Amino acid sequence: AQSVTQPDIHITVSEGASLELRCNYSYGATPYLFWYVQSPGQGLQLLLKYFSGDTLVQGIKGFEAEFKRSQSSFNLRKPSVHWSDAAEYFCAVATPQGGSEKLVFGKGTKLTVNP
Amino acid sequence: DAMVIQNPRYQVTQFGKPVTLSCSQTLNHNVMYWYQQKSSQAPKLLFHYYDKDFNNEADTPDNFQSRRPNTSFCFLDIRSPGLGDAAMYLCATSREWGGTDTQYFGPGTRLTVL
Numbered sequence: 001a002q003s004v005t006q007p008d009i010h011i012t013v014s015e016g017a018s019l020e021l022r023c024n025y026s027y028g029a030t031p032y033l034f035w036y037v038q039s040p041g042q043g044l045q046l047l048l049k050y051f052s053g054d055t056l057v058q059g060i061k062g063f064e065a066e067f068k069r070s071q072s073s074f075n076l077r078k079p080s081v082h083w084s085d086a087a088e089y090f091c092a093v094a095t096p097q098g099g100s101e102k103l104v105f106g107k108g109t110k111l112t113v114n115p
Numbered sequence: 116d117a118m119v120i121q122n123p124r125y126q127v128t129q130f131g132k133p134v135t136l137s138c139s140q141t142l143n144h145n146v147m148y149w150y151q152q153k154s155s156q157a158p159k160l161l162f163h164y165y166d167k168d169f170n171n172e173a174d175t176p177d178n179f180q181s182r183r184p185n186t187s188f189c190f191l192d193i194r195s196p197g198l199g200d201a202a203m204y205l206c207a208t209s210r211e212w213g214g215t216d217t218q219y220f221g222p223g224t225r226l227t228v229l
Contacts, residue, residue, distance in 0.1 A: 043221045
């Protein structure tokens with residue numbers, strides 16, 4: 001079964017600094033990969049997703065993620081963090097058709113942004 | 116405009132007292148999901164409906180049931196809540212079942228069991 005690891009439980013950055021949130025997955029082939037954000041009191045919102053093709057994926061709110069097959073990673077990045085980016089970020093995987101296809105989430109990384 | 120609505124946002128119940136959580140959607144999606152998210156843990160899929168077809172995850176306790184009377188509404192029933200059922204319950208929808216389809220989440224209902 002596929003699994004997702006987000007090594008960092010909590011990250012603090014200063015406003016304007018760059019950000020990278022780590023995500024590693026375990027699956028025999030290339031899964032579908034997602035990043036979701038959950039702001040306080042809100043539901044999860046999709047930031048971006050990767051299925052195939054260009055390994056650098058652009059998402060909403062200025063986020064991007066890079067799929068690296070050799071490292072089984074799908075790290076999320078943002079060049080300059082805004083205070084409104086403070087939230088919890090979840091990486092998720094789903095197997096391509098023929099597998100279970102349900103979303104399996106990591107435990108999340110909570111982002112704090114200092115002024 | 117809210118697309119996936121969950122009511123109530125906060126629910127307090129007593130140990131063993133049945134509780135029902137509600138989810139509605141304006142997206143006319145075929146699939147509706149219920150996730151359980153305990154503190155500092157990943158959201159965990161409990162079950163989903165594709166239209167009227169109910170699909171239970173193998174490890175979902177029998178204490179959890181669901182109803183989908185029509186396309187727009189889906190309910191989560193917890194027959195005899197235990198302390199371990201205290202969690203955030205997330206409802207989500209997608210147009211189709213499958214890993215490629217984006218899921219749209221509601222804001223969640225936080226359940227407290229006293």
